Amino acid sequence: MTSKREVLISGGGIAGPALAYWLGRYGFAVTLVEKAGGLRGGGYPIDVRGTALEVVRRMGILPRLRAAHVDMHKFTFLDVAGDEVAVVDPRLIDGSVAGQDLEVRRGDLAEALHAAVGDDVEFVFGDSIATMTETGQGVDVTFASGRRRTYEVVIGADGLHSRTRESVFGPEDRFHHYLGHCFAGFTMPNILGLAHEGVLWSTPGRAAVLYAAGDGDEVHGFLNFAREDPPFGAFRDPAAQRDLVAATFADAGWRVPDLVAAMREADDLFFDTVSQIRMPAWSSGRVALVGDAAYAPSFLTGQGTSLALVGAYMLARSLAVHPGHEEAFAAYERDTREFVTLNQAHVDGGGSVMFPATQEAMDRRDAMLRDLTADPVPMERPAHSALTLPGVAGEPADGGGRWSFHTVPAGERS
Template sequence: MTRTDQLRDRTDPFKGGRSGPRRKVLISGASIAGPALAFWLNRYGFAVTVVEKAGTLRDGGYPIDVRGTALEVVRRMGILPRLQDAHIDSHRITFLDGDGGKVASLNPHTVAGSAAGRDLEVRRGDLTDALYAAVRDDVEFLFNDSIDTLDQSEHGVDVTFRGGGRRTFDMVIGADGMHSRTREFVFGPEEQFHRYLGYCFAVFTMPNTFGLSHEVMMWNTPGRAAAFYAVGDSDEVHAFLNFAQPEPPFDAFRNPEAQWDLLACAFADAGWEIPGMLAAMRDADDLFFDGVSQIRMPRWSSGRVALVGDAAYAPSFLTGQGSSLALVGAYMLAGSLADRDHAAGFAAYEHNTREFVTVNQEQVGEGDAALFPTTARALEKRNDMLRNLSAMPPAEGRPAHSALILPEFMTMT
């Protein structure tokens, strides 16, 4: 008997002659929440399949944070050393005014409220690679496919795949992002759960012709921001454009030409490096455009289907907690299901995780992001704050990213 089989025999209450075979779970999405959930469900003895519409994992990507409680999740997964090796050690973030003059140059940890030497910032692709490597030999991955239909009954979930396959699972978990199709299948249109925060943004890569290294440079005028993020000494930088937009432009989210028109209009009279950024964006093959939004739902499950990560509770990039909530949510969902049926497990998952999610989502409100002021007065106030930031007292109490102490669901030694 293998080590994995021994774990399954001991940890799965639905295996080994008492209640039948291993429970089968389908996870839609192979970004962060999906592979993390697959890892923990496999540990608890589930038979896991992950379906991903893309043909491969998405590499590269904008840098993301792993902080607070999520650090303990990756430590328990055994991938913390790999992520520490991939850590991006940014040296400074420089804020510029509308004419390109320097407002302040600071240590990024001072701005983000993160802990140097402990909290991690890695490329999104480095995190997804680490998660995939930790689980790829133990679960089934179906790339270049997706759920076409799902039909629940008291006995399971019948799934038809876009590629033509048909299978039945005990549970289906949507880990397919803020614009989750799994959520739409079961709960209805996204608009009813979409909390728009008043901004739109675009990210893409462009040549690093500015001599930037291990740093961020951010330009602001009221209601507009642009930034270059130089990860290491790469010959490319991550370019970022953000602008205030009163209503969410839902039509533009699926229309690249409409996205270009919005950005060109918003930044039409901007100086600094903005004209070059707009030109580079036209040629970029990795442009990502979206609204700055959250997903807020009254419940995260229905019957045998549940949601995790951005599909259930996207907090927006303004909180810096999207990836961390995905990692923590995956751990909590899997552990809640380890010794319960789906109904009790889903209920426990939500009961024990919702407060942590809410605390993190409430770090930002509509149109009041500290880094992106929408009025001249608010921008000047922010700039004054940045100039004096080194003298600011530390925040009181437990920070939002550490507001949950991970439970020990089951001993696996």
């Protein structure tokens, strides 16, 4: 009997479990290591759109995600005084398609992925990769716990600040493309009694958001601000992060002081830059990257989760189809890169329509918002649907047996 090909995945967020599912389905022996002590629940809402919807359908978790869909009714924009600028249908902002695209809490997706994987994968929580040494036969891995094991290949699915990427490809600043904004996210009391809606207050270069995914006592708070350079000194210092955000919004009006106070007290503060990861290659030797570790598009695109799901599917299929890792990694990148590039291009130049950095840009945004009165016009092939998935390897084609890529004219990208 031929022994199973052993794969190690580092990262238990979205891309890691999705990849684990498909590799397990293809008969690989998969170990997934995650430094957190267990599955991470809760979290902010994320989007699943276009090609990624077909991925979750093939995984059998689409009905579960449909049931968990966050149905946002409206988004209200406020000016510096807290007065209403516009109230719009959220679909007019994010380009989502009613009845098709999904918005779910990140934890709901993570739980669905974990449940789909089942017992086919070895999950190791509370541990991480300490060292990797590539040999002719595989990758010798030593874990932080002291365990040692050899794998045919190692896949980094450990996010924007990937330690796997750093150890194999070099420092993050080689690939980190800063888009000029920082943000802090946290949960806080529902001080405005919001239900299935969002409120955004902004001045040039600063924005405060309250996002009620349901009608409960808590909402998601976000404080976003423009900054010329990334605050590298604050990345691993939560106290410095809180001080930076508080100082940036010190003179802000409306209910922003309440958000700052909640941010100070939050036990789930998530602070980061708005950035992309752009790499000339997603693999080196027997190590490859997937999801944000390889091609984070930033939350401004709304496509991070979808790219992670699609990338995981494409990487697993390439490994299943090609017996050698070099050929498999090359096929994964060849067939997926243009889709990634199209979606990253949503924010070329670093500008953000929703978070303008100048008064002129804010005036343009507000005028645009006031004109958003009609339902969105469906685009023939928006960027998030540009890649048609190939069929599941080894199974009869179900209409997706051959992959194709649809180039989207610049004026039609969403």
